[in-house]
Amino acid sequence: MSTATEIRRTTLNETMRKAGGKMVDFHGWELPIEFSGILKEHEAVRKSAGIFDVSHMGQVFVTGADAFKLLQRINANDLRKATPGKGVYSHVTNENAGLVDDIIAFCLAPDRYLVIVNATTSTKDYEWFKSQAVKMHVKIENKSDDFSMVAIQGPNVPKMFELFAPEALKLPRFGIVEKDIFGQHCYISRTGYTGEDGFEITAPHSIITQVWEKMMELGKPYDIVPCGLGCRDTLRLESGYLLYGQDVDDFHTTYETGYGWVVALDKGDFIGRSILADQKANGVKRRLTGLTLTGGVPRPGCKIFMDGKQVGELNSATYSPTLKKGIGVGYVVPPGLKPGTPLEVEIRGRRVKAEVSQMPFHKGTAFSKNIYTGK
């Protein structure tokens, strides 16, 4: 098969292949879908430890006297929560309050921020940041091509870091620390996309293979396994995390996704604020709704029915290894259906019983720390 653009490979590509990774094309990046199997990898992360190559993720550095001012203007969340050494999960909003991207903005110093952006949107984000920085004293650098990234996730991961990076153990959820690893300047953050406790290490390409091998060695007592995109998706969906481009995009707003806690209306003006304020006051017309079902595996695109009428379709859906049943999220009209409300999902032309679920579907150790939502 030929593709229009050349496929991109991470520095860890060879390491992934040697570890038995089944490689697939993921939005132009060649990444492993699985190693030992999605169920096994999923369980390893929920119960002990797993490691992911997430080098496709992007890094945009925002520095200068107006760095805070710019980020505060383009984000729905309040960047004041990101004091030095801390990050906030946020939505970058456009004039219609749609999402340019969902990001994590880390404050390294009062005039220096690291923004972790999605792979597919890194160039778009960079251009957007620049377009909003006119006449500001700020330097915006897209360093996505300069860094690799690994995510080490699972309840036993902090134990792995006791000797390797004791300073990381003191980090709260969304905390970040800069540290030299193998002689190179790196970033360790207490973040992830699995719902479990753990860390992400952002490092230059030159040492990432060493970092991977070190993690495999430190994780050995905890039966750490290399993990692919397959379990990354089941883990994040169980945790109710959004997948940009699939669950949300330029045409859906934060309130519609059910992530209202991200919107800080009281922080002052920001792009899209007036529309969000209106949605807060008057409600939204559709809302990303979670549902569970038994008797089949729902997939993206499956239609959702209530009382025989179509009320939406699934954006993300899969088999939940933790709940051992189908789960999915889709925009449903009307919004605000209570958990337990009976629905149906059409799978291969047949209606299967479903019901509205509370979100997230499952709360891993990242939630028990009670920091994710900022409450």
Added chain:
Amino acid sequence: MPKPEEARYTKTHEWIHLGAEASVGISDHAQHEMGDVVFVELPKVGQKLEKEKPCAVVESVKSAFDIYSPVSGEVTAINDAVTGEPALLNQSPLDNGWLFKMKPSNPAEGETLMNWAAYQDFVKQAAH
């Protein structure tokens, strides 16, 4: 345990043990490609099947896969064990993970399917 060498194979990776009552399942290669199987939908006993037409569905975590009947005929038995424990398809695709049994309506159809050696070559070629 039935030997893989004794079965016939389709290009869509089903196996069939030919006979008056033929059993049908998916190949080891197929289960490996699918990954963890979590749901199986089987035809009904008495259902008439047509050669190369979809007759069952196997869902892994990743995706849904249609299963095509290797030959035409009538379903005589289904393996309830795999609907209760879909992982049997990964653990034992040629034995405990069989899907259904059928009475072929035209036994000659089965003879045109690939034998073990031909199927091995077919899988190798598909990998390139």
